[in-house]
Amino acid sequence: MTRIFYLLYAAIAYAIFLAVFLYLIAFVGNLPGAPLTIDRGPEAAITLALPVNVALIALFGLQHSVMARPAFKAVWTRYVPPPIERSTYVMMTNLVLVILFLGWHPMTAPVWTVEHPVGAAILWGLFGLGWAIVLVSTFLINHFELFGLQQAWFAWRARTAATPVLHQPLFYKLVRHPLYAGFLLAFWATPAMTAGHLLLAVGLSIYMLIAIRLEERNLIDTFGADYVAYRETTPMLVPGLGGSAPRTD
Incomplete structure (x- = not known):
């Protein structure tokens, strides 16, 4: 029964992540149909919007980095069973991103605007390419382990994960961190950069370098x-x- 719970929990965390990831694309890109985006939502005075948005970026960075560190995992797994430790990390990431979506205050002052159709199309293409690189990179390094499904599946099958081996498939022959490179491209490539978008891009770029x-x-x-x-x-x-x-x- 416990192993069934692990597998179900991992599947739910993964399904929620897929929905949150798709919404993140819409959020950053201001895509039609998304009620809350980086430039669309409840506005506030800059004296409120700036510290709130900075705090939301910092919350994401702290959660995403601290929970991934081995020292934290050593303590965390005293309370969370190892087969669902990664899925719990994914679930917490889902929660933090939802908080960011709900709590973000647009800062719509323009920084740059590219109105030429060719220039705008190139930037939209780079935006899409960035997200594609992110997705492909997760599969290159083991998508299902990254999001906790493999750990729960191995627990179900009473299997032990193999010793990790360093390899450099595809993008990893070109750069050491293609997943982060994809995110950087996705966050910065936009034909309409606003102050809020710039804040998010700068904040998450700093986080990724750390x-x-x-x-x-x-x-x-x-x-x-x-x-x-x-x-x-x-x-x-x-x-x-x-x-x-x-x-x-």
Whole structure:
């Protein structure tokens, strides 16, 4: 019965994530049909909107990074069974994103506007490409483990996960963090950049640069010299810029 619960819980967390992820695309892109977006929703004076929006970005960053750290997991799994630890992380991410959608105050002052149809089309294309890179990257590194389904399935089948092996499929031959590169492209590529959109793009870009530093510490702990060599020969986010080896101590 417990293993059935694990599997059901993981499936529900994943299904909610898919809905939240699709809404995130609509939220960032101001797509028609979404009642609340980055530039559409309850407006407020800048003295309220700015600190609230900054707090929402910080909440996402703290939740997403702190809960992913091994030290937190070591404590967290005393209370949350390991087969659903990742699904619980996904569920908490869902909750934080929903809070961001509901609590965000649009700041619609224009920063740039591209009205030329070709320029706008190129930016929309880059916006879509960014999200596509994000989705494909999750499958390249193991989509179902990333979102907790594999852990629950292995518990159901009484299987143990294989020892992780460092490999560089497709995008990972070009950059070390294509998932983050995709998010950066999606957040910045827009024909109509507003103050609120800029705030979100800057805030999440800062978060991702910090997250990369933290993740690479864990990757070096896991893969040792293999990851150090990979890091020294493969760019972090932009293809063709050469290897990068930021300090991780």
